[in-house]
Each structure stands twice: as structure tokens, then as C-alpha cells.
Amino acid sequence: MKIILITGVSRGIGKALAQRFLENGDFVIGTSTSGNIAWKNKNLKVFQLDLSKPNNIENCANEIKKFNRKIDIIVNNAGIAVEDEVNELTINIKYLRETLEVNLIGTINFTERIIPLMNLGGHIINISSRAGSLEHVDYTLNYPSYRISKTAINMVTRILAVRLKEKIKVSSIHPGWVKTDMGGDDASMEPKEAAEDIFKLANSDVESGQFWFKGEKFPW
Numbered sequence: 521m522k523i524i525l526i527t528g529v530s531r532g533i534g535k536a537l538a539q540r541f542l543e544n545g546d547f548v549i550g551t552s553t554s555g556n557i558a559w560k561n562k563n564l565k566v567f568q569l570d571l572s573k574p575n576n577i578e579n580c581a582n583e584i585k586k587f588n589r590k591i592d593i594i595v596n597n598a599g600i601a602v603e604d605e606v607n608e609l610t611i612n613i614k615y616l617r618e619t620l621e622v623n624l625i626g627t628i629n630f631t632e633r634i635i636p637l638m639n640l641g642g643h644i645i646n647i648s649s650r651a652g653s654l655e656h657v658d659y660t661l662n663y664p665s666y667r668i669s670k671t672a673i674n675m676v677t678r679i680l681a682v683r684l685k686e687k688i689k690v691s692s693i694h695p696g697w698v699k700t701d702m703g704g705d706d707a708s709m710e711p712k713e714a715a716e717d718i719f720k721l722a723n724s725d726v727e728s729g730q731f732w733f734k735g736e737k738f739p740w
């Protein structure tokens with residue numbers, strides 16, 4: 521039984537992923553912004569985490585430390601997209617700060633506090649996005665703050681992969697366009713399909729410091 525920490529298990533991809541690990545017989549430590557979620561499992565423990573609040577991140581990491589289980593895999597799944605999608609090319613500073621605080625700074629702060637609680641041979645998975653790929657800038661560049669946050673989290677993957685070489689693997693993954701509150705009803709994938717790809721990545725012996733989509737390397 522592995523111990524898996526997943527941020528944002530209340531809904532969407534994080535919920536489907538938590539359920540996939542639980543089906544596999546793993547133990548999941550999850551988070552939600554309220555600390556409550558609408559589903560249960562005997563092998564799931566949920567903590568309250570708001571990545572926009574540094575004190576809250578510190579408290580949550582301390583509570584997880586007190587829980588006293590060495591973590592094998594952390595999936596940084598929680599994220600926000602606050603911009604209007606429709607042709608929004610202007611980088612609005614308020615939205616940029618809000619987005620970076622959660623998707624980048626809060627995620628880094630939380631991860632750094634969890635790394636000392638991880639087993640050697642563990643895996644850090646950052647849920648990134650094609651929207652953050654510098655190669656894929658040839659179509660409408662809507663929601664720019666969200667894109668910037670995902671490009672930056674990819675650099676975090678590279679930096680941590682170098683620092684944690686031969687100790688802990690670090691990966692970025694694009695989950696696909698997924699039917700969730702963020703992805704919307706027109707998205708092409710179900711949360712379960714995206715969760716399956718992330719689950720496979722988590723359990724495979726991949727090269728550290730790479731960006732993945734459906735089991736293949738994805739352009740940065």
C-alpha cells in the first residue's frame with residue numbers, strides 16, 4: 521500500500537485520481553479548501569488546504585506531518601483558472617497575482633514542506649497543461665495568467681528534478697481537456713480517463729524531469 525497525497529480531491533480530476541488510487545488499494549491523503557468533501561472512503565483522510573494563504577499552507581503541512589505517514593507520491597492537482605476565456609489576451613495583474621498565488625507560489629510552498637515527509641524513491645507529479653507549453657502558442661492565446669502559471673510550474677518540475685536527482689522523481693503532466701468545473705461540458709475527456717493516465721505515470725519508472733501527455737513526452 522502506497523501513501524498518495526493529492527491536492528484538490530473534492531471534485532474534477534483530483535477526485536477521479538484519488539478514487540483510482542483507492543481502487544488500487546493505496547491510502548490517499550487529500551485536501552480541499554473547506555476540509556470537507558462530499559464522498560468518503562476508509563482509506564482516505566482529508567485535510568483543509570487553501571493554497572492562496574501562506575499560513576494555511578504551513579498549518580496543513582504541519583497537520584500532515586503529525587499524521588505521521590511517509591508519503592510516496594504527491595500529486596499537485598489543485599489549481600484555478602480565473603480569467604474570462606473568450607479572447608482574453610490582456611494580462612490583468614489582479615488575475616495574474618491570484619492565479620500565481622495558487623497555481624505556482626502556493627504549490628511550491630506546499631511541496632517544499634512535503635518533500636521532507638517523502639520516502640526516497642517517491643514521485644512528485646505536477647498537473648500542468650498544454651496551455652503552458654511554449655511550443656503550443658500558435659493558436660488563440662486566451663487566459664494568459666493561467667498559461668504563465670503552468671509554464672512556470674513546468675520549470676519547477678525541472679528545478680526539483682535536478683535537485684532531487686536519484687532521490688525523488690519529478691514530472692509534469694498535461695491531463696488533456698477534461699470535463700470538470702474548469703474544463704467545461706464540451707471537453708473531450710472524462711475525469712476517469714485523465715486519472716488513468718496520471719495513475720499510470722505515478723506507477724511507472726519514467727525518466728525524471730519530463731512533461732507527459734498520454735504516456736508520451738510532450739513539448740515544453
Ligand SMILES: NC(=O)c1ccc[n+]([C@@H]2O[C@H](COP(=O)([O-])OP(=O)(O)OC[C@H]3O[C@@H](n4cnc5c(N)ncnc54)[C@H](OP(=O)(O)O)[C@@H]3O)[C@@H](O)[C@H]2O)c1
Binds near residue numbers: 534704
Ligand atoms: N479540466 C481541464 O481540462 C484541465 C486541462 C489542463 C490542466 N488541468 C489542470 O488539472 C488540475 C485539476 O483541474 P480540474 O479541471 O479538476 O479543476 P476543478 O474541477 O476546478 O477542481 C479544482 C480543484 O482544486 C481545488 N482548489 C481550487 N482552489 C484552491 C485553492 N486556493 N487551494 C487549494 N485547492 C484549491 C478545488 O478544491 P475546492 O473544491 O475545495 O474548491 C478542487 O478540488 C488543475 O491543476 C488544472 O489546471 C485541467
